[in-house]
Amino acid sequence: MDIRRPSCALIILLVLYFTHPTECIQNNGKINFREKEKQILDQILGPGRYDARIRPSGINGTDGPAVVSVNIFVRSISKIDDVTMEYSVQLTFREQWLDERLKFNNLGGRLKYLTLTEANRVWMPDLFFSNEKEGHFHNIIMPNVYIRIFPNGNVLYSIRISLTLSCPMNLKLYPLDKQTCSLRMASYGWTTDDLVFLWKEGDPVQVVKNLHLPRFTLEKFLTDYCNSKTNTGEYSCLKVDLLFKREFSYYLIQIYIPCCMLVIVSWVSFWLDQGAVPARVSLGVTTLLTMATQSSGINASLPPVSYTKAIDVWTGVCLTFVFGALLEFALVNYASRSDMHRENMKKNKKDMVIDPQANIDAASDMMDTDSNTTFAMLARCEVHITRQKNCCRLWMSKFPTRSKRIDVISRITFPLVFALFNLIYWSTYLFRDEDEEK
Template sequence: MASCVVSYLFPSVYITIVILQLLTTHGTGFKDMNNRKNRIQTFLYKMLEDYDNRIPPNFDEKAAANVSLNLFISSFDSISENTMDYLITIFLRQRWSDPRLNYEDISDEDVLTLDSNMVSEIWLPDLFFTNEKKSHFHDVTVPNKFLRIYRNGTIYYSSRVSLTLSCPMKLHKFPMDTQVCNLQMESFAYTTNRLRFIWDSYSPVEICSGLELPQFSLDNYHLTDCTKTYSTGSFPCLQVNFILRRDIGYYMIQTYVPSALVVILSWVSFWINIDAVPARITLGVLTILTTTTQSTGVRQSLPRVSYIKAIDVWMSTCLVFVFASLLEFAIVNVLSRKEVKRMVTIRRTKQMKTKQDNDDLDEGEVLQGGKLKKAAYLRDPFGKDKARTVDKYARKLFPLGFILFNIIYWTSDLYELMNNRVYEKTLKNPRKRLGVKLVRVSEEDKLRDLIGSSAFV
């Protein structure tokens, strides 16, 4: 009986002991978490107690603070020729070292990730976009900003911003042009003696995978140093140039093919009978009006510039061909109705012998040898043959002329386009020019370098 009681109580005692151990372990864990939270709060309070966010890092040492910049492009759209600007949304990432925020001797935390409330508590670079027209930060659902503070005092600040930037365009080759739109970042108050901007050594510019532009292709980008010198001093500046090649597909469908078909349609009049005057005039006037309307529509979507664009050459030539077709019909019509002045003999029953009789003759009549000859206008029997000959020549010359124009037009533009592409390929990679290795690193590698290296100043 005693053995039965012991065997019955043993599982209950065992379970009770296990539960007590678990509660003790979790209690210790909760206590550790609370201690960690208290340490971080105490650390932040002590760290910011004597911190002045109005003074840049290394101010006492009179050394310039290096700010590393990285751009992640999430969208690139609304490129407008009329307003000469474009809209871009980026994640602006800045990294610098502030020795005042070094907490290696205070806490064993590798990194502190803080929200936007902490941004106003520390010093930030006074970066602004030189060619900005308008911009805004994103605040949905919370302000899209955050801070990371590493043990060695390195600060990582990221913010999401949408920008409308000016982009002066040269439209001589439109719509087979390549535009260069830049993004400039400059310090507003600090000169190069106090602040320097450098590109991130891992990946200065990152583009969202699958990013597509409506009418352009983002072929490449170039990184440059655009340090500005004014009367007030030299200010640090970095610039990225985006190489945007326009896709001609839209304009082929909307402009080139329709206008070429209208020109071909105007040639139909060469096969219409020369006596069908209303049909040929209607066709000629209709094609002229259509070409003029197309040309007006193209000009409305472009700025008013003082130079000639490639599409202006095309539309003007199409208008010349259509007008020449109507002019050809005018020449054909004149030839077919041409009259010649000939003397026609008219017999009279009475003899005209006296001068009095001659004075009584109608204008255009003369008396010769007792016969009355009248000057009359008769239609040239060979006029229609000449008109038909002109039509036959027009059927060959107009298509040949238009084909020759197309060969010259497209060959010259494609040659220019190929030269631009070859030039872009021969350019050295911007990151190589800046001495940056083209390697892919993980976030862990970046974090390890940030924590373990204090060389970044």
């Protein structure tokens, strides 16, 4: 090796020695780059050198608007509240822009960036979350915020925040619905002539792996722009739409299956004896009250909206079936008393003494009736004979009383109608297009 050729490090050391001789002899001849960071910060942010009140120049140093690239990292989503129509999210929020006033010498690549913890020392975009209800920074153990200044003047601002954001929901398909919750970010005071927000190219929104939500699943997210025009000008705005799908298994176990069981239990009344009045009444009233309590409990966990929800249709129809079973017993009880009255009338007719002369007089009267009346009676007899030949009529003739026939018809009709309702209900709400949901 040629000892006459000095190394690059030696040349840098000699240059620094002649410019700053006291710094080169620190730490056994090694350069103290932390001290150099302090000097550079004092140089670019010193009094009279940098004014944080003035925004940076536009692209290529022009007088155009300053361009700020934004990206976020969703750390967690703690809750999605249907009653207050809001959701809570914790995220790392990042902004990046170019401020040529902050350029500095990187000392041959030794200084990759400068780090600040005080945001008020440099110019900051006036971004705010337009649909925010509550929010706070994280200060444990130290404030979770930093600012990096790169040699070319790029500034990276990163902060961890927790937000509670409004999320207007359409609950017409609840609990078979999908909800879209937005996160909107806009400039508060700078118009698009001075400041423009853009999504960072390549994964502007990142979501933590294995994101767990108790009652929802995050299906996808979409980024978009939402510039707004007011009387004071047009303001740049960014938004990300989070599409949540409600987990149906919870509602299937807690609502739908119990309601089906209550409706089926109410049908037990059709198989009880007509004379078991206390049993049938207590069964009908108990199932009706239980169904009403279930319905009120469901509505208590939802906001009072003006439209009908899918769960309202289900609980309303189930309540109607239970109430119909109770009314069926009232009809059976009335028919049973009518049957008893009819039987008493038959017994009284059998006990009556038949007068032969009265029969002769009746026969003579029949002979004198008009022929039209005779033809009408014959027509009625033919209709009666035709009806008796009907299979359904023959099957119903096995049950002599009307009350028993009502019970038998109810045993078949109620399950068939309820099955038909289930077919229509699930085919309507499960296979509805996404456009119709909106």
